[in-house]
Amino acid sequence: MIFLRFPVFDTRAFLIGKDFGAWPVYLFALQRPGRVSGIVTLGVPFIPPGSRNFHVLPEGFYISRWKVPGRPEADFGRFDVKTVLRNIYILFARSEIPIAGEGEEIMDLVKPCTPLPPWFTEEDLSNYAALYENSGLYGPLQVPYRSLHKDSTLSNPKIQVPTLVIMGKKDYFLKFPGVEDYIMSGKAKEYVDDLEITFLAEGTHFVQEQFPDQVNVLITTFLNNHT
Incomplete structure (x- = not known):
């Protein structure tokens, strides 16, 4: 931005x-x-x-996963846009780096019952989801994740x-x-x-x-x- x-x-x-x-x-x-x-x-x-020292982080590091064509598309594709955005806001509002374990994808790191951060409302989420339903989620994967090199x-x-x-x-x-x-x-x-x-x-x-x-x-x- x-x-x-x-x-x-x-x-x-x-x-x-x-x-x-x-x-x-x-x-x-x-x-x-x-x-x-x-x-x-x-x-x-x-x-x-x-x-950048991204290479020293585990294979499940979210940037490493999202720069691989097809992997995040398959991960995100299991959910509707609103759920993907909900998970992203929950994950990236935490103080720990999102890293998936063996057999996990990044979206699996958020349990369905986990609440949104208190400063991000359901109305905010709905407004964001409406925008991404039009534009899609895959442009942001290309820039920056697949152009970092x-x-x-x-x-x-x-x-x-x-x-x-x-x-x-x-x-x-x-x-x-x-x-x-x-x-x-x-x-x-x-x-x-x-x-x-x-x-x-x-x-x-x-x-x-x-x-x-x-x-x-x-x-x-x-x-x-x-x-």
């Missing part, structure tokens, strides 16, 4: 991206730094190309514009190999000249839906400070 905001009388833009939407935002800033006033990303800091060949990448990263302290992404240390040790600041990272203590991977007012304040404050 990517948003653009152009300051008045300025040819540059603020770029805002969530999750995998953060990568095209960072890539644009690397390639066209003069067109960017600042960056906000939700859930994902800038991580240099080639630094197409890393940029940029050498010595460094973000040179003010950057705000908003993360939930209970985001499962922090459990990815090396991610928490990369952020907390200050290593992330080696690749971003002006980096601010804000954690919401109870936030999950869906921090923008869980705490929309707080996230909006953080974003608008950042925009005003750098316009």
Whole structure:
């Protein structure tokens, strides 16, 4: 998910991206730094190309499963769209990485009786399901899951514009190999000249839906400070 905001009388833009939407935002800033006033990303800091350590996770890791053509299609195809989305919101609102065991698929990790997160209503689910019933679920499998290997060949990448990263302290992404240390040790600041990272203590991977007012304040404050 990517948003653009152009300051008045300025040819540059603020770029805002969530999750995998953060990568095209960072890539644009690397390639066209003069067109960017600042960056906000939700859930994902800038991580240099080639630094992902997904290969050290078990075979049942959800990204490993979903990048295989046909496997998630068969997994999702056992359920209606609304059930698939329900399972995804339940799974990714947890603080543990979704990893299936032997003989399991990712959708099997959620029991039918498991309730939705309290901040995500049945009405929300119905509205999302209606959209995905029209578009289908398989476009998001192609981008990003089946294009992760197409890393940029940029050498010595460094973000040179003010950057705000908003993360939930209970985001499962922090459990990815090396991610928490990369952020907390200050290593992330080696690749971003002006980096601010804000954690919401109870936030999950869906921090923008869980705490929309707080996230909006953080974003608008950042925009005003750098316009």
